[in-house]
Amino acid sequence: KKRLLLELKGKENVTRDGTKVNIYANIGSVDNIGAVLLNDAGGIGLFRSEFLYLENNDYPNEEQQFLAYKRVLESMAGKKVIIRTLDIGADKQVDYFHLKKEDNPAMGYRAIRICLTRPEIFKTQLRALYRASIYGNLGVMFPMITSVSELEKILAICEEVKAELREQGVTYSDTMELGIMIETPAAAIISDRLAPMVDFFSVGTNDLTQYTLACDRQNPDIEPFIDTHHEAILRLIEMSARNAHANGAWIGICGELAADTTLTETFLRMGIDELSVSPAFVLKVRDAVRNVDLRK
Numbered sequence: 139k140k141r142l143l144l145e146l147k148g149k150e151n152v153t154r155d156g157t158k159v160n161i162y163a164n165i166g167s168v169d170n171i172g173a174v175l176l177n178d179a180g181g182i183g184l185f186r187s188e189f190l191y192l193e194n195n196d197y198p199n200e201e202q203q204f205l206a207y208k209r210v211l212e213s214m215a216g217k218k219v220i221i222r223t224l225d226i227g228a229d230k231q232v233d234y235f236h237l238k239k240e241d242n243p244a245m246g247y248r249a250i251r252i253c254l255t256r257p258e259i260f261k262t263q264l265r266a267l268y269r270a271s272i273y274g275n276l277g278v279m280f281p282m283i284t285s286v287s288e289l290e291k292i293l294a295i296c297e298e299v300k301a302e303l304r305e306q307g308v309t310y311s312d313t314m315e316l317g318i319m320i321e322t323p324a325a326a327i328i329s330d331r332l333a334p335m336v337d338f339f340s341v342g343t344n345d346l347t348q349y350t351l352a353c354d355r356q357n358p359d360i361e362p363f364i365d366t367h368h369e370a371i372l373r374l375i376e377m378s379a380r381n382a383h384a385n386g387a388w389i390g391i392c393g394e395l396a397a398d399t400t401l402t403e404t405f406l407r408m409g410i411d412e413l414s415v416s417p418a419f420v421l422k423v424r425d426a427v428r429n430v431d432l433r434k
């Protein structure tokens with residue numbers, strides 16, 4: 139089977155009836171880029187930028203971040219790279235942020251909530267991302283979105299950052315795509331309101347499952363209760379796909395469910411445009427896609 143999968147390198151992600159889909163890879167470190175290229179992923183669908191913060195003893199400065207993002211873009215040589223802004227808190231803790239201990243960290247002070255209350259951290263990351271954007275095909279996405287007003291605030295900060303860069307004569311790409319993670323039930327339910335504001339959605343099924351089924355993703359005792367194919371989750375994904383397309387946005391899935399090949403056909407029927415999986419699963423998903431026939 140392994141040898142057969144290797145034969146799929148260089149082949150298209152196309153169903154028997156000719157429907158194409160992007161298969162990208164998820165990574166959390168620059169060291170994983172080799173695996174992305176080796177497994178012939180079309181791009182990076184989720185780059186967890188936490189690595190920059192986790193491997194440092196203090197906040198990484200703009201220059202450090204810029205150089206790291208630039209390196210990622212250059213090694214991907216024009217292929218799409220979607221970098222997610224800082225998503226710490228809950229399961230991802232960094233000492234120097236001095237986050238308080240919480241009873242319910244998954245529902246607490248994390249991700250975009252930290253970025254919006256500490257805009258200096260957020261703006262430093264955004265400046266580095268915009269500056270790096272001219273070195274490749276960059277998309278930036280925001281985690282843990284629950285409301286229109288949050289997204290309005292984020293987009294206003296992006297405009298501020300761009301205006302500052304222009305004033306300083308620093309170049310950035312005008313075509314850089316902005317997107318949001320759909321990983322809370324709220325975001326999926328109001329996806330008709332959010333879609334007109336962004337270029338793309340990326341469904342984070344790990345958190346979407348946790349919040350929809352009220353099942354802690356880190357508690358092994360709960361695992362038997364987690365039905366990853368629960369109809370509620372599939373309906374939320376389908377609703378998000380419909381609302382994305384009705385508003386000219388594209389939609390991908392970057393949670394672990396994207397690699398579940400028993401759902402590949404279901405996702406393609408929903409019109410999902412991109413599946414982003416661990417590098418090791420790229421060819422397995424390509425194989426599944428090539429066996430689907432949507433005419434049936």
Ligand code: PEP
Binds near residue numbers: 184341343344346392
């Ligand atoms: C998700 O929630 O599905 C996701 C991709 O993000 P993370 O696993 O980093 O929370």
Ligand code: MG
Binds near residue numbers: 281345
């Ligand atoms: Mg998540």
